[in-house]
Amino acid sequence: MTKVLYVKANPKADEYSYSARLANAFLDAYQTENPDSQVELLDLYQSNIPLIDADVLSGWGKLAAGTELSEAEAAKINRMGELVDQFVAADKVVFSVPFWNFGYPPLLKAYIDSIAVAGKTFKYTENGSVGLAGDKKVAIVEARGGIYSEGPLMELQHTESHLKAVLAFFGITDVTVVLTEGMAADPANADNIFAAAAEKAREAGSKF
Numbered sequence: 001m002t003k004v005l006y007v008k009a010n011p012k013a014d015e016y017s018y019s020a021r022l023a024n025a026f027l028d029a030y031q032t033e034n035p036d037s038q039v040e041l042l043d044l045y046q047s048n049i050p051l052i053d054a055d056v057l058s059g060w061g062k063l064a065a066g067t068e069l070s071e072a073e074a075a076k077i078n079r080m081g082e083l084v085d086q087f088v089a090a091d092k093v094v095f096s097v098p099f100w101n102f103g104y105p106p107l108l109k110a111y112i113d114s115i116a117v118a119g120k121t122f123k124y125t126e127n128g129s130v131g132l133a134g135d136k137k138v139a140i141v142e143a144r145g146g147i148y149s150e151g152p153l154m155e156l157q158h159t160e161s162h163l164k165a166v167l168a169f170f171g172i173t174d175v176t177v178v179l180t181e182g183m184a185a186d187p188a189n190a191d192n193i194f195a196a197a198a199e200k201a202r203e204a205g206s207k208f
Contacts, residue, residue: 002037004030005090009097009108011045018143018194022180023096025198026141029205042086044107049083050076051110080114087115092137092208095163099144099181102156104163112166121170131171138167139176139208141201145184178204 006027014020027039050056059073069077087093097104115121121133140160148157164175180197183190 002034002091003089004037004039004092004094005086006039006041006094007096007108007111008041008043009045009095009105009111011105017096017098018180018183019096019098019141021194022143022178022197022201023094023141026139026178026201026205026208027094029202030208033206037092040086040090042083044105044111048079049107049110050079050114052113056080080117083111083114084117084120088120088133090136092139094139094141094208096141097143097159097163099142099146099148099157099159103158112163116166116169129169131169134171134173136172137174137176137208138172139178139204140164141178142180143183144179144181147182147185149179149181176204176208 004027006023008020008023010017010019012020014024031037031039053076055070055073055076059069059077062069062073063077095108097108103109118124119132122129122131124130140163142160144159146153148154160177160179164177167173167175178197178201180194183193186193
């Protein structure tokens, strides 16, 4: 059975989130074509996603030294281990993400910090780092209020480009991008913009 991990990075309810609605169109089409696949939701705003904080940093130091972790240190580091194991176990991953202030929501960065683990998603060798997750397929489903894929604001886009770089570091190069943008820039035409993107999402989902 194919395991699909759906990572949702927007605190809004689906009906109020362009990125979630776009991901739903993508996944509905995917599941129509692949009814035996198992889709698991990881809602970052409804889950325990540890930040790299003093507990995590001190816990990592204690692990390296072979000393006992505090209860708080162990809880956070163990949770990060659960998240990377879940990511590694998935055959396919779908990220549903909004564009906020030229980047992604902070909990997605925290999630990336949890799954970027040497020996799990990459390893170091004498010739440099090597990705360990290259057998995965990933979809990035993103919504942006403005236009950042072309024109004068392109250099301010640090979302898709960042996540694709992280995935490439993990060895993942089979990446599908589904994008809707410009709804805030052209609110009178927002419904039409989204409808066109949703149709593309359904097409991409059916082939994912």
